[in-house]
Amino acid sequence: MSEPQTAAELIQQGLTHHRAGQISLAMDRYTQVLRNDPRNADALYYIAVIACHEGQFQQGIDLARRSLAYRAGQARAHNLIGQALHRMGKIQDALESFDNAIECDANFVDAYGNRANMLSELGRTAEALSSFDRAIALNPNSPGDWLNRGATLHAAGRAEEAIASYDKAIALDPDFGLPHCNRAHALVDLGRDTEALAGYDRAIALEPKFAEAYLGRALALKKLAQIDEALASVDKAIEIKGDVAKMYEARASLLRDLGRVDDARAADAKAAELIAKKQEVSEGGASAKNKIS
Numbered sequence: 001m002s003e004p005q006t007a008a009e010l011i012q013q014g015l016t017h018h019r020a021g022q023i024s025l026a027m028d029r030y031t032q033v034l035r036n037d038p039r040n041a042d043a044l045y046y047i048a049v050i051a052c053h054e055g056q057f058q059q060g061i062d063l064a065r066r067s068l069a070y071r072a073g074q075a076r077a078h079n080l081i082g083q084a085l086h087r088m089g090k091i092q093d094a095l096e097s098f099d100n101a102i103e104c105d106a107n108f109v110d111a112y113g114n115r116a117n118m119l120s121e122l123g124r125t126a127e128a129l130s131s132f133d134r135a136i137a138l139n140p141n142s143p144g145d146w147l148n149r150g151a152t153l154h155a156a157g158r159a160e161e162a163i164a165s166y167d168k169a170i171a172l173d174p175d176f177g178l179p180h181c182n183r184a185h186a187l188v189d190l191g192r193d194t195e196a197l198a199g200y201d202r203a204i205a206l207e208p209k210f211a212e213a214y215l216g217r218a219l220a221l222k223k224l225a226q227i228d229e230a231l232a233s234v235d236k237a238i239e240i241k242g243d244v245a246k247m248y249e250a251r252a253s254l255l256r257d258l259g260r261v262d263d264a265r266a267a268d269a270k271a272a273e274l275i276a277k278k279q280e281v282s283e284g285g286a287s288a289k290n291k292i293s
Contacts, residue, residue: 007033011046026050027047041071042067047063052084057085060080064078075101079108085097098115099115109139112131112135113131116129116149120151129153143179150166150179151182170183181212184213200213200216210240214237218231218234228258230254231251231255245270252264
């Protein structure tokens, strides 16, 4: 007869399944630990991770807080809570959680990048850039932090500096389409439309279903007076993602340039419909929350 497995062994098995995407098997191991020890902080944390991954953010927060109640000072748990709060639209609360993570571990790199993103959303650009710089000092090889630093600079109107950050992200992960697309946006703002077009084409080559890149490409083509090509690019964006108002607004503008007034009105009407629908959803209250049983 085999010896009963320890909590540490069960957690390790759960992590192995978790990393392999075998979530039900991972949950089985974590819940087995909790049956024997309801105060096991590791099992609670990993179940919280699964809950958040499945979109059950409040449950994930509650589980992570239980984990912290049994073992204080876990930077990872505060970081997870912050990520869940961000997904729930609670930016200021998320920022406080990332600050708590850093207080627990001054070298917890993920928290600095996440904190920077919250500060950027709150319009606190200088603080956001300082937090990105700290994250990059701890891990210079994070394309995500370079990308988000670039987006923060771009939003602040510092397009040249943004391009430099996007270049770092691209150097670290040349096959990631988003930095190419964002870099192209910055080039458009600088009037470098031909370079921007090449950037959008590169992003699309990497990610053929990248609707935002097709839209950006259309705007660059419009500035280059290639209206028919621009319209074809917008139509491709809409084919990929047909529920975005700004795409129909761009289509309407191009159709007016081509003298197709009735078609432009139809595109404007579709954009207005999507805007109204989005407002209705945002005012209609929260969606139902599922729970892990």
